[in-house]
Amino acid sequence: MKIEYWAGSDMLNIHLVERPSIESEEVADDFVFDYDEQGRVVCIEVANASERVDLSEIKKQAVVMQDSMEPVEIFSVREVADQLDVGVRAIQKTLKQMADAGQAVGKRTGQTSSIYLWADQVEQVKQWRAQRRPGRPRKEEVLG
Amino acid sequence: MKATEYYRNSVLVRQPELATKQALLEPVEAQVQLDGRLRHWIYVPEEKKYLRIVTLADGETVHNGMFDLAFTRRATQK
Numbered sequence: 001m002k003i004e005y006w007a008g009s010d011m012l013n014i015h016l017v018e019r020p021s022i023e024s025e026e027v028a029d030d031f032v033f034d035y036d037e038q039g040r041v042v043c044i045e046v047a048n049a050s051e052r053v054d055l056s057e058i059k060k061q062a063v064v065m066q067d068s069m070e071p072v073e074i075f076s077v078r079e080v081a082d083q084l085d086v087g088v089r090a091i092q093k094t095l096k097q098m099a100d101a102g103q104a105v106g107k108r109t110g111q112t113s114s115i116y117l118w119a120d121q122v123e124q125v126k127q128w129r130a131q132r133r134p135g136r137p138r139k140e141e142v143l144g
Numbered sequence: 145m146k147a148t149e150y151y152r153n154s155v156l157v158r159q160p161e162l163a164t165k166q167a168l169l170e171p172v173e174a175q176v177q178l179d180g181r182l183r184h185w186i187y188v189p190e191e192k193k194y195l196r197i198v199t200l201a202d203g204e205t206v207h208n209g210m211f212d213l214a215f216t217r218r219a220t221q222k
Contacts, residue, residue: 013158026212
């Protein structure tokens with residue numbers, strides 16, 4: 001069992017087992033149970049935790065995360081493709097090459113939905129592509 | 145899209161299959177929480193479930209998300 005308290009967002013997570021959940025249920029205001037595929041509770045999430053529970057004892061056993069509430073940017077594959085002025089398939093191909101090379105980036109958000117990348121991962125994709133330009137060398141590269 | 149560190153490092157780790165963006169663009173229902181944050185629900189056909197996305201009060205910074213069992217039950221009983 002692992003207990004995490006996210007101080008910035010005041011969220012308490014009690015991980016009963018380390019397994020992804022497939023659905024969740026708000027059993028009371030601010031108390032959410034996460035369930036696995038067999039319908040077993042894998043995590044209890046408490047929002048507004050400092051108001052809902054006595055954290056003084058829990059904090060002694062919890063990993064306290066000092067998270068920021070400052071928004072971070074997340075980019076879809078299409079947005080990355082637009083930034084680099086290439087097609088979506090080119091970025092998907094790059095992501096696969098990076099994954100095959102053990103440098104996987106991006107978070108898939110569903111079987112048919114897109115992959116999200118953080119700003120630092122977008123930079124990794126740009127660097128990877130810059131180092132491995134596909135196709136024939138460009139004229140200016142040949143001429144030096 | 146903007147997200148909080150909690151969403152990035154906790155929610156997506158526990159529940160990686162969240163199609164967040166559509167929920168903000170075309171929610172079937174939206175609601176303001178007591179703490180001022182916003183709930184948005186969308187139906188995800190490939191999962192046959194309703195997804196709940198919670199944003200900060202700005203309505204665009206994603207903070208939490210889950211496949212909402214109770215909402216799915218209510219919607220399918222209607």
